[in-house]
Amino acid sequence: MHIEKLLTEVRNLSDRFVMPEARPKPEAPIEWHSARGLLDIVLACGRISDISTRISAAGYWECDRELLAQIGAQSRQILYHINDMKAIEAKNIAEGRSEA
Numbered sequence: 001m002h003i004e005k006l007l008t009e010v011r012n013l014s015d016r017f018v019m020p021e022a023r024p025k026p027e028a029p030i031e032w033h034s035a036r037g038l039l040d041i042v043l044a045c046g047r048i049s050d051i052s053t054r055i056s057a058a059g060y061w062e063c064d065r066e067l068l069a070q071i072g073a074q075s076r077q078i079l080y081h082i083n084d085m086k087a088i089e090a091k092n093i094a095e096g097r098s099e100a
Contacts, residue, residue, distance in 0.1 A: 003063050006051040010071060013044040013078070038082055040076045 020056060031037050052072050055063050 001053045001057065002051050006048065006055065006071070009044050009047045009051060013041065013048070013075075016041055016044075033085075038086075041078060041082065045079050048072070048075045067090070 048071065054067055055068060060068065
């Protein structure tokens with residue numbers, strides 16, 4: 001039940017980092033570092049967190065606790081990376097530099 005939703009969100013998140021040629025269905029790629037791509041990643045991480053909380057509240061009967069902790073840790077690392085990336089970008093803008 002929840003585990004299928006969790007796996008779907010993890011798959012959606014991982015698809016953001018797959019080369020367009022390797023995707024099973026052709027689609028217009030949204031660059032992960034674009035504003036839309038970052039929003040999609042943050043939303044996917046939020047959904048992963050929500051689903052993980054539901055699995056935890058249900059007593060972990062659908063998923064091993066360690067696996068759930070690893071999925072959550074990876075999701076948080078992605079969010080930390082995005083935060084660091086945006087902080088560097090803001091600092092460069094404040095200092096008058098661009099990413100050319």
